[in-house]
Amino acid sequence: MFTWGALQVQVTLAGFLNGESVWSKAQKQAVIDLSIYAETGNAERLAAFEDNYGLLMSDGWARDAIASGTYDRGEVDRAFERGKIMPQAKPGMIFMLRCCTHVSHMHEAVAVWRAADVPLKQLGAIADELKQAARHGSPDEPETARRLARINALNDELEPLTKRFSLEVAQGAMWLGRVLFGSVVLVASLALLLWLVMARRILIGIRGTEERYSLLFDSAADAIVMVDEATGRILGANRTAMQWTGLSMEALMGKALPELFVPLLHRSDGAVTGELHTRDGEMRPVEMRSSVAYWGTQSVHQSIMRDITERVSLEQQRRIASEAMASIAEGVIIADADRRVTRVNAAHIRMTGFTAQALQDVRFDDLRCMPDGSPLPDSVWETIYTEGNWVGEVRTRRMDGTTYPEWLSISAIREAEGQVQHYVAVINNISTAKANEQRLQYMAAHDPLTGLANRAEFERRCVQAVAAAERDRGMIAVLFIDLDAFKAVNDSYTHAIGDHLLVKVAERIAYELGDKGLAGRIGGDEFTVLMDDLYTREEASAMAGRLLTALAAPVVVGDYELALSASIGIACYPLDGTDVPTLITNADAAMYAAKTEERNAFRFYSPRMQADARRRIALASELRKALAEDEFHLQFQPTVEMRSGRVVAVEALLRWHHPVRGRIPPVEFIPMAEKLGLIRRIDQWVLQAACRQLAEWDHLGLPPLRMAVNVSAHWFGQANFVDDIRALLESQRLAAERLMLEITEGAILRLGEEMERTLHALHALGVGVAIDDFGTGYSSMSYLKMRAIAYLKIDQSFVAGLPEDESDGAIVETMLTLCRKLGISPIAEGIETEEQHRFLLRAGCTEGQGYLYSRPIEPEEIVQLMTVGKRQGNSHLRLVPPEV
Template sequence: MPAAVPSLHSLPRRLLPLAWGLAAVIGLILAFTWGALEVQVALAGFLNGESIWSKAQKQAVIDLRNYAASGNPADLAAYRRNYEILHIDQWTRDVVATGDYDRSAVGDALVKVNTMQAAVPGVIFMLDHFASAPYMKEALAAWRSTDRQVAELDVIAHQLEAAHARDGMDAASIARQQARIRALNDFIEPRAKTFSQEVAHGAVWMGRVLYSTIFGATCLATLLWLWMARRVLAGIRGTEERYRLLFDRAADAIVMVDEECGHILDANHKAVEWTGHGTQELIGTSFAALFERGKPRGEGITQGTLRERSGRGRPVETQSSLVRWGDRAVRQAIVRDISERLSLEQERRIAAEALASIAEGVIIADADRRVLSVNAAHAAITGLTLQDVQGRRFDETRRLADDSPLPASVWDTLDAGGNWLGEVHSQRADGSVYPELLSISVIRDADERVQHYVAVFTNISTTKANQRRLEHLATHDPLTGLANRAEFERQCAQAIAAADRDHGAVAVLFIDLDAFKVVNDSYSHAIGDRLLVHVAERITRGLGEHDVAGRIGGDEFTVMIGRLVSREQASALAQRLLAVLGEPMKVGDYEVALSASIGIAGYPLDGSDPVTLIANADAAMYAAKTQERNTYRLYSPIMQADARKRLALAAELRQALARGEFRLVFQPSVDMRNGKVVAVEALLRWRHPARGEVSPGEFIPMAEKLGLIRHVDDWVLQAVARQMRQWDEEGMPPIRVAVNISAASYGAPHFAEEVRRWLVAERVAPQRLLLEITEGAILRLGDEMERTMNALHALGVGVAIDDFGTGYSSMAYLKLPAIAFLKIDKSFVDGLPGSSHDAAIVEAMLALSKRLGLCAIAEGIETEAQHEFLLRAGCTEGQGYLYARALEVPEIERMLRPGQRPGSARLRLVPPTR
């Protein structure tokens, strides 16, 4: 038996390891059970926290949208409470992840957001030690992916609070903010669901692992290999599930293809969704048949178009790689939708092409204002390429007009959220400087920090030059370059102010050229304009530094002399000007001799302001012109009487129409072959009750200055139409009647309609009315004249070019449809037949009119020799004192009576009235 004792005593010893093993197994089971409970509690806490977080997120969105619409502070307060939960959860997660945290503060924070008290230690433990565990890692990643959107909700809340605090929000702003909130919620919700699902899957997985572990520990004593096998199987099953989950949840389509036959072995949910075919339909289908073009072949990345069941194509990128499934070679194809990427690339390409093609220079710089990119226009404008300016600050080559750098206020304006626009001086590659209009704006990131500056500039050299030219034109006469009336009066006012301070004097000279109209009539207005330029040059040649010359009328000039002691000092300058202007002037092929009359008025004796001085100098000039000409006169008050007389004439001219003081006389136009009257020209006369006959050369210019000329033209047209109707009723021959019309009437918008109205009212055929206008007026009116000519042509009224050959050289107006007659000016007829130049010009005019189908009328025929020359040259119609002067109505009616012997209308030669 002794031998047996040891054996009896050794059994417990042998069983002791088993007991200890069993105890260890039981302890392990208990430990795993306790751990499982703690994990489940922790996971329950996570699920509880996720539920609280999800509810807080959803309620925060609802409250924020309500607050955007209503502006109710209660909604904002509710949002703040829910946002506080979101913020505390995020803080807890991030502070535990650092590893350096106050456990009690974290626990208090979790309790504050209603986390179960029992789950708090487990939650902290899981966050601290299992943040990278399966499913936990994905869950936390999904949670973190919403941080920026949650923060953006609070940004929107502050913006809404500020907007409602100011003056409320309009419907468009509310809709825009609600759309932003909805977009953020749409982003957050699927990730919140992912977080919840990952935690749930983790709980399931963890339960399975713990269960397997406990069951294995229980069976370890009896069947270790079974426990090991079960654990391996559980691991395999978990791996397969994870793979299937990742496979089906992938954002890209994943297709497993048999490399040998090219048939599909498996496909995830995204592949099913994109193709429109079920999984079972896809399995066994040729993978290449899914593509319209760009079919993937072998390994690598290819682009193509995936064919959808609806027939629509989806641009995709396919990445293929070979793997082994047992003995089978399988190609794993990951198909990625690149529609958005292609769209963005297209937008970027269009934006780049647009940037390169615009005419303005564009600079894109970083936050330090250093150049990153420029467009092609930048190099074209500045001569500096991207390589020349890259890395340099774009404001280095730009200065203000005073050569100072761009001020800090520019960047302060941009930092405050505005744009800056201003004019600067920029430097080209060759060192030259040019003015540019510079606009600077800012591109900011999500945190409102400056990321880039965008500068757009335009070379405004031409604009500035045009501006200076326009400013000069606004203050100077365009023909002579002298100061116009407004500028002359301004400088005169300055000189008067200076003279008032210094107790000095200022003199104004009013210069009028004698018989300048004769020059225009004899040589043409073009020669007259060139002559005025010469006159202006001679006037300015004798002026001092502080003297000013101006042109205030056709042939009227003014000179202001400052810093005088008395006005009499101006007499010396007046004498010099008379001498200079009296010297012959060479203008083209002509040598013209002129004289001038000058009036002088001075401050303070003759007036205290520029307008008065000019008016009094004008009165003195008028006295010089009427008394002697080619002289000057100092102003005296008696000269105002003459000025008042002219003013009285202007006032009486306004009343002449109402009083019926105007009348018409008619000058015949005859057929030069037989002397028969074929037309008459209506001429206006004014018989003043006190002054008698007032010359048209006196009252017509005054009517133009007073703006009465259109009323006068209207009266003439009405009177002519009435006279033509009266002649028709008396049985007179239906001759043509010509009427001179001012350029102002031709330029009126409804002139043709007014002519039609008078013709219709008097029942006169439009073809019998001929309207005359000078060629200079035609060119001055431009497009308005073309419109009027077309309207007159449509009406049937003809137009004659008066004084043909004395105006501008352009003849494009001869193509206007209404023009039917050319009137050869008297200045060309006077020299016939002795002047070879006049003869050549007249013959050219007649040939031109014949080729254009126009009728030529010669004016001012006074001799038989002129008549014979014109007749031989082909001119068949003429006017002049050789035939008849302007006649009263009874006299012209006697010439037009039926039965009048042909040719008897020619009267004896009557010399013109001087």
């Protein structure tokens, strides 16, 4: 603006100077032209005068008009054009004439200029007079001289004014030039001072910026290196880069960046993830971002490396957490504070079919309800709010609309202020567990084989029935059912056949009973029936009759048709007992009475039966005591060689001499021992006692005998049976060939593959095995091919009819032929007459056993029997000991 103003001033000065020059010339030329016109009358001179005079008058008018402030701009412009004023100077001149006429030199110039107006107007009057005179003819010389004198006088008046005007204008221009120069100098000085101040501030700012940049550069937590774009060498680095790398600035300068930084992944956002070599030789995970910058004219890369160790660790933890969440077997739901699902894992998708997209904007509790179908109560969320967690069973809807039981655990994740931010729900499909629980509940209350109520469930239902009958003054009946001769079926067939038979029996009992009571199986072949809400005992007897009829019908099991019967005992509340144990015990006693007296019958309980039951219970207790107090002892029945009468073996027979009751036969206590699970201990006692006795006879010098011992299937099928036999023989120093184990053919078939392994092991040990009661069971003869079967005992039921019974004779002869063909030694049991002895001898039987030769006797009598020539009984045979 100042420069523009100075230029305008200069242009205005130029305008004034040019105008002054034109005005002075016009004034002088006007005087000259008027003088010549006055002398010569030349019209051209008059025209030239008038032209210059008009210019002078126009300038004066314009001056006065501008000074007055009221003027026609167009007229002023024409006046300036007539005065040959530069158009660029017009505005400045107008301003000066309008506002600056009182300024030094300008005031004097204007005053002289106005003073010249009077002489000029007089020149104009003389010109008018000359023109008037020229119209009347040529003027006389004196007049012309007078007018010339006036013109010269006016010229003399104008000339100093003109000079002064020019001087004032020149001096004004000089003054204004000095003012302008001073102003320029002043403004330039001010500008220079301002520039210096600003430059100082800029320098201070630059220095502060450099210091701040240097401070920021060196104190930055990230490592920063400046790399030459052309060579890839490091030009500079901050303190963090030196600390991380363990290198000084001098060591870093000139190094190639790839020597320090190993890129691993180039990301789409321009960042590079890699590893930085550190001072301890390890690699620091960093993220590098580079940008182009300029150091002067040099193009450099500014590489900023940020330590991402924590981020890598967090990402690894998140990845591990994500993988763990995806791989765990439990379903996981993550929901926001409004319980709307945001994320689920794969297990949840497998369980429910719902993905996170399918559950968008869905509250996870909307898909769940309580097991009874009611919505999740507010107490769930109150518990979570107060305790942070809730666990319970719910029912959940799958995507296909089906539901399943679920174990749900909901936990709250809170912000720092304590507000719930997210919910985490862990789910488990407990369908299998519930099914197992129901199955276990069912198994806990039902017999696994038949599906009937077991003992515990039957007794529980009986307790309920007794309580109802007591409350309503009613009557109930308990029926105790036991199958007749089921053990024979079990021994003759396999256990699988026996189990199928029990299932058929249970089905028949349940069918006959219908909805009139409860059937149960309390063990083995023993069943119970509860009939409640009875009016008379005849209802129970009618039901017992129908059950006997149903159970007596033949049963088809596999390829076999079996027929059996049952014995039933009945006890009624309140006549026969007021509590459940008493009722069941009395019904058992009535059943035992029915089995003892008749079989395939039923009996109501009577007090006499209770005495028999107590006797059996007492027998069970005394049997345990007898085993503990060594009340058992052995008797031995000889086995003879039928052709020579020589004693070749003895069979160990168990006897129980009760201190109060006297002798108790095995047929009475052996079944009880099997029921009580004592039979294995009794078998072990018998075998140990027999081997000790055999060793004692050897010590007395008796001839060697073979010892036969009966073994039950309960012990024979045990895994350590053969090891026990080996240990026993070694302890008594007995040869294995002197021991013979007897087992029934039913037991062989019942044990299956276990029996086969045991027989092979016994054969390898050298112990012989005898099949006892051969021909009385329903057996396959395939086991006779086993090398371990060394003896076959013909049951006394076939020997008793000899020789009169042709059927028995044919069966015995067939058995003996079979033994001869298979290389098995036959032993006939129950020989009581000489005719039986002769028949068997003729038929080829080699060994015999029976009262004809000797009854079971004490060990001392065996010693006497071994004496040469000693007779036994009434037999005509002379029993002789075996050869030494």
